[in-house]
Amino acid sequence: MPMSTGFMVIVDISGYTSFIKAHSKSKKSNFIKKIIDKINDGHGEHIISDLLETVINELDGTLTINKLEGDAALFYSLPLNSKEFSIQLINKLLKSINSFNKRINELLFVQSCPCSPCNEMVNLKLKCFVHYGDFLIKKIRTFEEIAGENVIILHRLMKNSILTNEYILFTEQASKVSKIEILENLEKRTEKIDDFGKLNINVFYPSGNEIELNKPNLRFKIQNFFKMQKYFWNRKKEKDLKEKFIKST
Numbered sequence: 621m622p623m624s625t626g627f628m629v630i631v632d633i634s635g636y637t638s639f640i641k642a643h644s645k646s647k648k649s650n651f652i653k654k655i656i657d658k659i660n661d662g663h664g665e666h667i668i669s670d671l672l673e674t675v676i677n678e679l680d681g682t683l684t685i686n687k688l689e690g691d692a693a694l695f696y697s698l699p700l701n702s703k704e705f706s707i708q709l710i711n712k713l714l715k716s717i718n719s720f721n722k723r724i725n726e727l728l729f730v731q732s733c734p735c736s737p738c739n740e741m742v743n744l745k746l747k748c749f750v751h752y753g754d755f756l757i758k759k760i761r762t763f764e765e766i767a768g769e770n771v772i773i774l775h776r777l778m779k780n781s782i783l784t785n786e787y788i789l790f791t792e793q794a795s796k797v798s799k800i801e802i803l804e805n806l807e808k809r810t811e812k813i814d815d816f817g818k819l820n821i822n823v824f825y826p827s828g829n830e831i832e833l834n835k836p837n838l839r840f841k842i843q844n845f846f847k848m849q850k851y852f853w854n855r856k857k858e859k860d861l862k863e864k865f866i867k868s869t
Contacts, residue, residue, distance in 0.1 A: 623754040627697045627706075627751070628753070631672075635743045663852060667727065668691050669861055675719065686866075687866070720746040724741060727741065729844035729848055731840070747787055749777055750789065750798075754768060755770050774791075777813060782809070782823060787825050789821055789822075791819060795821075806822045
């Protein structure tokens with residue numbers, strides 16, 4: 621099977637998984653907890669799907685989406701000129717972060733719901749991981765999937781020592797074929813990755829993406845209650861995104 625060479629990109633919604641773990645430890649009675657969990661799971665999946673859809677739409681035309689992975693999405697591209705393409709890619713990733721935060725601000729009305737995912741939504745952030753190298757494009761049933769050592773490296777880098785939750789990470793390989801100098805104040809770091817040792821990376825921390833963190837009062841919740849109900853009426857799920865964006869071959 622021939623190898624392809626290009627960019628691999630993961631966008632990952634940060635903050636949701638830790639919230640779900642914290643919520644599962646709550647000390648509600650079994651009956652009440654089941655009801656709340658059902659609401660939480662539905663609202664949480666809907667919000668994550670909405671935000672992922674926003675990012676995918678922003679990246680559409682620049683990257684090819686390959687796989688949805690819960691609160692993350694895997695993309696790739698096979699550009700003829702990596703340097704020139706990287707300018708477009710970097711700008712699109714910056715726009716994706718802006719669009720992500722803008723969408724959260726547009727969805728603040730869901731805080732009229734008492735469930736935790738609706739009220740913790742403002743803590744969600746977007747992280748982007750960019751790598752460059754060889755990978756396989758395998759056909760699995762009617763779908764294509766990228767695979768190989770470089771895809772594994774990209775996924776392993778999602779677990780790192782970076783303390784903030786909003787950034788664009790470039791591997792050394794991606795940095796060498798990209799015009800990352802268009803980004804100011806890049807941080808050079810070294811991350812130790814399981815099975816691959818120490819890897820050099822460059823990290824960009826965007827600024828100016830403000831999310832309104834004001835705690836909603838009773839008046840706000842009453843005014844937006846029916847808008848919130850309407851928003852959740854037709855639930856978005858991961859499988860809906862797969863049907864919309866993951867093309868069969």
